[in-house]
Every structure is written in structure tokens, then in C-alpha cells.
Amino acid sequence: MKATPADLLAEHFIRESGIGAIAIGNERPATIAAVECSTLSSTKTAVLCCARPNDAEAIADGARRQLPDGATAADAAVAVRAIAAAREIALTPHNAVLARARAAVAHVERTLTAMKAKGDLKGINRDFKAAREADPNLRYRDYFHARKLSMLTVLAQGIRARS
Incomplete structure (x- = not known):
């Protein structure tokens, strides 16, 4: 699907906001990666955003270390949320960031x-x-x-x- 001019403006806004994101893949075992938050669509199971890209990197790294072999996307989401909570970093669903x-x-x-x-x-x-x-x-x-x-x-x- 081709991006509309409004979509391009929204992506610009997100990129300029400096928002970090953590993508959780639906592969088995699940994958966790810090990614650029500006894209409007995602093939990942979940994308959770935070205020700073460095925080996204730290959360993704910490969550990957906690994941057991063969972890599901649900397991990965629990690990991501646990690391974020332990570091007192708020996470926002990607669709809420897009709406903003x-x-x-x-x-x-x-x-x-x-x-x-x-x-x-x-x-x-x-x-x-x-x-x-x-x-x-x-x-x-x-x-x-x-x-x-x-x-x-x-x-x-x-x-x-x-x-």
C-alpha cells in the first residue's frame, strides 16, 4: 500500500520526536529488536514504543537475555514489559503513537x-x-x-x- 502525504508527514513527526521502539516478532523462537518507530505498518506481532531509542535498545537487550529457548511472542512481550517496568520506562503501543x-x-x-x-x-x-x-x-x-x-x-x- 502506497503511503499518503499525510502518512509521510506522520512518519516525519515520529522520526523527529526521537521515539524508540521494540519490535516483537512472531517467529518461534520469538525475536526482540530495537527498531525505528517511524514506519506506519509493522509485520511484527507487537511494537511497543518508548521516549528514547537508547531505552529501546536496553529493554530489547535485557529482554532477549531473559528469554528461554523456544520462547513465544507472548513470552517475549512479558519479558519486554518486565524489563521496562524494572527500569521505570513507560511503554506505549505503536498504534497509540501513530494516532498521536x-x-x-x-x-x-x-x-x-x-x-x-x-x-x-x-x-x-x-x-x-x-x-x-x-x-x-x-x-x-x-x-x-x-x-x-x-x-x-x-x-x-x-x-x-x-x-
Whole structure:
């Protein structure tokens, strides 16, 4: 399935948030790995996210060491949660992280729509014209998309600063 522009914006938001993730594979024996959290789909049984990639690495390493031979995905999930709890690291299901990222994208879209309705895009349009003079091949939709990315980066940095 091809990613939509909103999906790409949500992935950008997650990546910029600096969120770590632990993927639990449904193979037998189960696998546990620290992975990038930004992808919107997962073939793993479970993906649990945490505030920092280093925490994800530590949790995955600790959980792998605890797993018995032939462990199931359920066993792996118990081990991951136990290590996270022992280290007082909160875990969030991947689908909740995705919902938050999509909410951030929707917020940016609503903000820009409201700005357009009030005629407040003059500054952005002025900046586009200046950028277009420097690069005559620059398209407005590409420039506008880059502005959305910038807004999402600012939101994501706010989240990163609080964690």
C-alpha cells in the first residue's frame, strides 16, 4: 500500500520526536529488536514504543537475555514489559503513537486551513516567492509541504524536550 502525504508527514513527526521502539516478532523462537518507530505498518506481532531509542535498545537487550529457548511472542512481550517496568520506562503501543502522530498532522492541517481562511498565509507566500526566485523550478506544493514538515518538527521537538 502506497503511503499518503499525510502518512509521510506522520512518519516525519515520529522520526523527529526521537521515539524508540521494540519490535516483537512472531517467529518461534520469538525475536526482540530495537527498531525505528517511524514506519506506519509493522509485520511484527507487537511494537511497543518508548521516549528514547537508547531505552529501546536496553529493554530489547535485557529482554532477549531473559528469554528461554523456544520462547513465544507472548513470552517475549512479558519479558519486554518486565524489563521496562524494572527500569521505570513507560511503554506505549505503536498504534497509540501513530494516532498521536496523525493528530499532530491534523493539527497542522487545521492551523494552515484557518490561516488560509483568515488571509494569514501572506508571509508564507512571500517567502515562497523569494525561494522561487532562487530556484525557478520550485513548486508551491513542494514548498508548502516543506513548511508542514517544519511545523511538525517544532511540535516534535517540544515532545522530545519534555521526555
